[in-house]
Amino acid sequence: MFADFGEACCRVTKDSVAASAGTLLSFRPWQRMLLQHVLARRPDGRLRHRQALVGVARKNGKSALGAVVGLGGLVLGPQGGEVYSCAADKEQARIVFGTARRMVELDPELSELLKLYRDAIEFPKTGSVYRVLSAEAFTKEGLNPHQVVFDEVHAQPNRELWDVMALAMGARPEPLMIGITTAGVRSDSTGNDSLCYGMYQYGKRVAQGEIDDPSFFMAWWEPKDSAADFRDPSTWREANPGFDDLVSAEDFASMVLRTPEAEYRTKRCNQWVATGEAWLPTGAWEDCEEPQAIPDGAEVVLGFDGSYNNDSTALVVVQPGERPHLDVVECWEKPATADDTWKVSIFDVEKKIREACRRWRVREIACDPARWARTMEALELEGLPVVEYPQSPERMVPATQRFYEAVLNKTLSHSGDSRLARHVGNCVLRVNQRGAQLSKETKTSPRKIDLAVAAVMALDRASQRPEEDPIPFAIWGR
Template sequence: MAAPRWLTPVPAADIARGDGPQFCEFTEQFCRITKDSIGGAAGTRIRLRPWQRTLAGQLWARRPDGRLRHRTALIGTPRKNGKSAVGAGIGLYGLSFGPSGGEVYSIAADKDQARIVFGVARRMIELEPELSSAMRVYRDAIELPATGSVYRCLSAEAYTKEGLNPHLVIADEVHAQPTRELWDVMRLASGSRLEPMMVGITTAGVKTDSTGGDSLCYTLYQYGLKVVSGEIADPTFFLAWWGAPDDANHRDPATWAQANPGFGDIVGAEDFQASVLITPESEFRTKRLNQWVATAQAWLPGGAWEACADPRGPIPDGTEVVLAFDGSFNNDSTALIAVTVPAGGELPYIDVVASWERPTGSGNDWAVPILDVEEEIRRACRRWQVREICCDPFRWARSYQILEDDGLPIVEFPQSPQRMVPATQRFYEAVMNRQVAHSGDPRLARHIANCVIKVDNRGSRIAKDARHSPRKIDLAVASVMGLERAMAEPEPEPAEPQFFSWADL
C-alpha cells in the first residue's frame, strides 16, 4: 500500500479523539458501491481499505478542546483510486452528523463535474433503505428533514453563491477551477459556522509559474508543502498527497505502485499497462501518477530540465559564447541568455545574463528599459568572447542597428517555423540526452516550465499557452535560439579578393 508522498503532521491524540472511527462505521454500514468495478459489484457495501481508514482518522481529527482540527483539506490521488466514492461518503456523513440547519455543497469547475460526487451520493441513498427512508432526494439537492439540513451541488458561477452558509464543502477536481473565486466565496460564507470544513479532492493538473498565483489548486498544494516542512505553522490546514517523484520513470510498474494507494486492488495493473501505451506522457503523469506538469501539453517531461543542472557557477570571463536575445517593449519580458560554445568535449552551458519583467503591481504603462538592455549587451561583449548575438529583429531593429554600428556581431534569427522547428527539436534532444548543462537559474526554469508545444503541418515548436497568457517564456525562447547557434558551425569568413599582375604568372 502506497503511503502519501506529502502529509501534514497530525498528533496521534487528535486522531484518537476524532471522528474517524465514526465516519468509517457510517461509510461501511450505509454507503454502497454504485458501479461494478474491480473494487466490488454495484450494490454491495463499501469496504474501506487501511489507507482510507488512516486518511479518515487524520481528516476528522479533533483538538484538545473538542473542535475539529482542520478547516481546509486538500487530498490528492491519481485517478481510479475511489476519489468520488470517498467524496460522496464525506458529503453524506456531513449531512447526517452535521449541525441542525447544516448546508453541505459539492462544487466543481462546472455543474456536470459537481454532479459526479453528488450523483454518487444520491445513488448511494437510493441503494440503501435506511438512508432513503430518512432523506429526500431531488435533482440537485438532498434534504434531511429531521435536522433541516441540505446537500446541494453547485457550479463555478461564484457570483450566484452569495448568501449561502455552508458547514461542509466538497470540491471535486480543484485543479480545474478557472479561478479561486468560487473557493473563496464558499470559504468566506462559512465564517459563522462553529466547525466549517473545505475539502478539496483532486488529481494534479497544470503546473503554474513559481508563485502558483494563477492556479487555485497549485497554490493550495504549495501552501500544504510549506505546512509539511514546518515553514508555516497552520494546524487548520491538512494535506494528503499521493504521487510519484517528478523524475520517476512513468513506464515502470514500481512507479505506478508508488503513486497509487489502490494499485492492484481497486485499480488494476492491466489498466496501467494498456493506458501507458496510448496516453500522452504529460497526461499519464498528471492523471495516473498525480504529478504536476508544466502545462496541459508539457514540452519537457518532469525532471528532465532539472537533471541537466550543473552548479559550476558563472561562465568564466573570456569564454567563447553565443548571446541570444528575445525582447518585447511593454507588459511582457525581455531575456538575454549566454550559451557557451562547446570545446574540448565540454557540454554547452546555458545561463541567464539578464531578464526584465514587468514588476508585480506596476501599471500597464511599464516599458522595457531599452537603454539598459543595450548596455547589458555591450557589457556581456566586454566580458566574454562573443561569437555572435542572435536575435529576432521584430520591434528591436533600431537597437540592433545601433549595436551593429558599434561593431558587435549581430545575427538575425527570425522566430519563424523554418527556424524554430529544428531549433526546438535540437534543444529537446539535448535535454533528454543530457547533452546540455545549465546553471539552475529559477527564472529560466520557470520560463521553461511555462512552454507548450505548438504543432502544425510545419512541425513542433515552443509557444506560450494561450490559456495562461501572463506566463513568460522569453528566457526559454532565447535558450533555444542560443543553443541552436552555439552548436552550429561558425560562419566562414568571407574570402578576401586576390589581385594578381601578369608579372606574377
C-alpha cells in the same frame, strides 16, 4: 478532527478491495496526513489554507475522502454553514454528494442528526446545509458557502464556477475550497490553461518557493521521473498512495496491456500527458540536468527574449563548449496579484544585463530587436556586444532543430532551474512551410515560454563560431 469524525461516523458505501460496504472507514496514514495538511491551522487558530488542490490517480478513495470533508464541514462547521459539492456537471457532482448521502443512510448516529433531501442534507441543530451544484455558474450568485468540495477539477469547462464560489466565500471567516481530481487536459473551452492545469502549475511554483502563498495548498501524487516506464509497478506505486490496498495491483497489470499509454498515464499515473504537438519527449529535458553554476569570468553567450506587459521577459546564459551548459540569469513574470497595467521594469532589465556582462566575458547578447530596440541600442552604445536575432522562421526553425537534437543526444546540460523547466514544458511546435518552431499551445495561453525561446537563441549563437572583427585596411591614393 475530520479524520476522527470520518472513522467514528462514516461508512464504506460499496464493497471494494479495501473493505465491505457498511463498515466504518479506516483512514490510512497518508489520508490522515493529507487531511492534517489541508486543515492545518495558523497560530491564531484559524485555517491556514483557503484553497487546496489534491491530485491523485483514479480509485484511490477520492469520492469517500470528499464525502467525509463535505459531511465534516456540515456537522463540525459553523452556525448557518453552507457546504457545496461542485463538478463540471450535476451527475459528476452527485458522485461525492451521493457518497455522503449514502454514508448518512448507513450510520444510525448521522441518520438521527441529519435530514436527507434529494439534492441537500440539512443539519437542523445549526441551521447548516450541504447541497450539490453543477457548472452553470451564473445561477450561483447569492450563495454564502464556508466550504466547497470540487470533484474532478480537470473536467471544468472553464474557471467561472470556481471563481464564483471563491468570491461567494469572501464573507466567511474560515472558508475552504478543496479540489480533488486526477490529471486532465491542459486547455479549457476558451483555449487558455484549464482551471486544473493552471492551479497545478501555480501549486508547483508555491512548492518550489517561486511564489509565497500560504493560503494555497497542493498535494499531487505522480511519478518522480516524468519519463518513468508506465508499465513498471514501481511507477504505479509512486502515483497511487492506495496501490495494492485501496486499488487492486492485479487491475493495473491487466489494464496496462490494453490501455493507450496517454490514457493510462493520465488516469492511472496522474500525469499531464503531452499532446501530439509536444516539443520534447517525456523526460528528455530532465535527463540533461547537471546542477552547477557557470563560473565567474567564463566566456558566455546571453539570450534575451523581451516582452512589454502581461507576459514574461527572459535572460538566459550559455557557456559554449563541447557540451554547452545553460542557466537562467533572470526571468520577469507578471505576479499573480498584479493587474493588467503591470509592465516589465526596463531599468531592472538593463541593470541585470550589465551585471551579467561584469560577471562573465560575454561574447554576444542575442536579442530579438522587437519592443526592446531602444534598450539594446543604448547598451550597444555602452560597448556591450548586442547581436540582433529576429525570431523569424529562417532563424528559429534551424535553431529549434539544433536545440531539440542537443537535448535528445544529451550534448547540452542545464542547471535544473524550475522556471526554465516550466517554460520548456509549456512549448509546442508549430509547423510552417520552412519547418517547425517553438510556440505557445494557443495564442491566448497564459503559459510562458520565453525562457525556452531565449535558450534556443543563445544555444544557436553559442554553437556557431564567433564572428571575427574585420581587419582594418586602407586604399592609398597616388
